[in-house]
Amino acid sequence: QVQLVESGGGLVEAGDSLRLSCVLSGRTFSDYAMFWLRQAPGKEHEFVAGTSWSGVNAYYGDSVRGRFGISRDNAKNTVNLQMNGLKPEDAAVYYCAARYRGLGYERSEYDYWGQGTQVTVSS
Secondary structure (H helix, E strand, C coil), X not given: CCXXXXXXXXXXECCCCEEEEEEXXXXXXXXEEEEEEEEXXXXXXXXXXXXXXXXXXXXXXXXXXXXXXEEEECCCCEEEEEECCCCHHHXXXXXXXXXXXXXXXXXXXXXXXXXXXXXXXXX
């Protein structure tokens, strides 16, 4: 059974930092590119960040580039999202997703999704 389990969400103030984590089980983690997306109420899913299966390459959405950092630990089957300088507009449910040896920016391109973790940013 394949599972993606996110953790680390919570309520923070604007300017604070938060670190999200996602663990993939049931598949060989190093075969999967990993991604973070988010969805705010009433909005479409937004690409946040991605890392290739090798971990060599990282990709960011325009709204978070320079503030967020994605990293992966293949020994722990974990991908992390370090979020710095949080803004109220970063508030959303953050989802972890995985794609077998392929990159993608759209929801339809991913093989597996997590249940999401809520991030709330107060102004």
